[in-house]
Amino acid sequence: xxxxxxxxxxxxxxxxxxxxxxxxxxxxxxxxxxxxxxxxxxxxxxxxxxxxxxxxxxxxxxxxxxxxxxxxxxxxxxxxxxxxxxxxxxxxxxxxxxxxxxxxxxxxxxxxxxxxxxxxxxxxxxxxxxxxxxxxxxxxxxxxxxxxxxxxxxxxxxxxxxxxxxxxxxxxxxxxxxxxxxxxxxxxxxxxxxxxxxxxxxxxxxxxxxxxxxxxxxxxxxxxxxxxxxxxxxxxxxxxxxxxxx
Amino acid sequence: xxxxxxxxxxxxxxxxxxxxxxxxxxxxxxxxxxxxxxxxxxxxxxxxxxxxxxxxxxxxxxxxxxxxxxxxxxxxxxxxxxxxxxxxxxxxxxxxxxxxxxxxxxxxxxxxxxxxxxxxxxxxxxxxxxxxxxxxxxxxxxxxxxxxxxxxxxxxxxxxxxxxxxxxxxxxxxxxxxxxxxxxxxxxxxxxxxxxxxxxxxxxxxxxxxxxxxxxxx
Numbered sequence: 001x002x003x004x005x006x007x008x009x010x011x012x013x014x015x016x017x018x019x020x021x022x023x024x025x026x027x028x029x030x031x032x033x034x035x036x037x038x039x040x041x042x043x044x045x046x047x048x049x050x051x052x053x054x055x056x057x058x059x060x061x062x063x064x065x066x067x068x069x070x071x072x073x074x075x076x077x078x079x080x081x082x083x084x085x086x087x088x089x090x091x092x093x094x095x096x097x098x099x100x101x102x103x104x105x106x107x108x109x110x111x112x113x114x115x116x117x118x119x120x121x122x123x124x125x126x127x128x129x130x131x132x133x134x135x136x137x138x139x140x141x142x143x144x145x146x147x148x149x150x151x152x153x154x155x156x157x158x159x160x161x162x163x164x165x166x167x168x169x170x171x172x173x174x175x176x177x178x179x180x181x182x183x184x185x186x187x188x189x190x191x192x193x194x195x196x197x198x199x200x201x202x203x204x205x206x207x208x209x210x211x212x213x214x215x216x217x218x219x220x221x222x223x224x225x226x227x228x229x230x231x232x233x234x235x236x237x238x239x240x241x242x243x244x245x246x
Numbered sequence: 247x248x249x250x251x252x253x254x255x256x257x258x259x260x261x262x263x264x265x266x267x268x269x270x271x272x273x274x275x276x277x278x279x280x281x282x283x284x285x286x287x288x289x290x291x292x293x294x295x296x297x298x299x300x301x302x303x304x305x306x307x308x309x310x311x312x313x314x315x316x317x318x319x320x321x322x323x324x325x326x327x328x329x330x331x332x333x334x335x336x337x338x339x340x341x342x343x344x345x346x347x348x349x350x351x352x353x354x355x356x357x358x359x360x361x362x363x364x365x366x367x368x369x370x371x372x373x374x375x376x377x378x379x380x381x382x383x384x385x386x387x388x389x390x391x392x393x394x395x396x397x398x399x400x401x402x403x404x405x406x407x408x409x410x411x412x413x414x415x416x417x418x419x420x421x422x423x424x425x426x427x428x429x430x431x432x433x434x435x436x437x438x439x440x441x442x443x444x445x446x447x448x449x450x451x452x453x454x455x456x457x458x459x460x461x462x463x464x
Contacts, residue, residue, distance in 0.1 A: 070328035
């Protein structure tokens, strides 16, 4: 290829993103427990309004730190109330609202894992060598699971078995690929196709995970407000229910 | 398969390669031909990203480029926007981290040039700058090409630094490596497999090219 043509191609490649900016879209920072739900919500919202929602998924703590450092998100769907509240108090976000309440479960890819007993007895079995937990410092679901372990006095006994994942989706992936024997996951994960292949215990001692969202300061375009309203609408409710959220 | 992350990767690699090929040549020249105090200290400093974990580089870049950092504040006063979590931000990070990979092959190529050629050029009245463009560059083309390919591959392969500096914003900073990581995390193994499969032959062919270029030098 002649260098001249190569130069043209490179130039074209560099110009291309300006097309992508033309259509209206929303950038959402979304906690990892909400991946499947968010994907369905985005499809539904786009079908209704023609507005595209592009989501970035990772732990709430990770997203929070990105937002503090100026990440260009329009809306933040956290897996806790604390982080959106902090952003609000720091003047970085509009007033938070609750969009979902999730539950912590203990999930295993092995069907006979959940046949007897309850979750903390199951974890103490000899055969259970590794348990996935989302990093409690940055993942609210991991923190809720940690609290349940403390409440049942099983934390010390399990300490050596815990494998720390970066977020709740990774904890589920570890459990699903059987890299670990079981993992603390979100109830929503058990309702996906992959999740239905295994079994789970409810972790009753873990407090319900109250998830709040906030529109970020200065990003309050009509499209974004519309999406915020959509999150708590009855159309969204149907999808949320499907994944076990209240 | 979502092609946008591959496109972002490609764009990042092209930008990094273009910037570094231009930027590293004079640097390599300075380090090969000029004598100045503190030269080895500067060289070690430039090569530091090669030896440090990406998280260390990521940490420093995030602090420097953030809204409270020196570079971040300068950038904001100039453009009004943030540098972190943008394409330009990851391009800057990529340039810093790939610099050693451009510098080493170029320096090696420059040092292999027969000094008599250069002396002849000076005797014939060429200035240092003219000699750089008319003697040094043409005689080390394969070294420069090897440097460009290495930088290209290194930026295609970057992950840790990009996730720290860029987050994972679709169409902007979500490169193929990050998209693959996320696809695995959300158990979308088909997507992860397809995207990985795209990267393997590209990297392999480019590495073959580097080998060929290196052999031609002798």
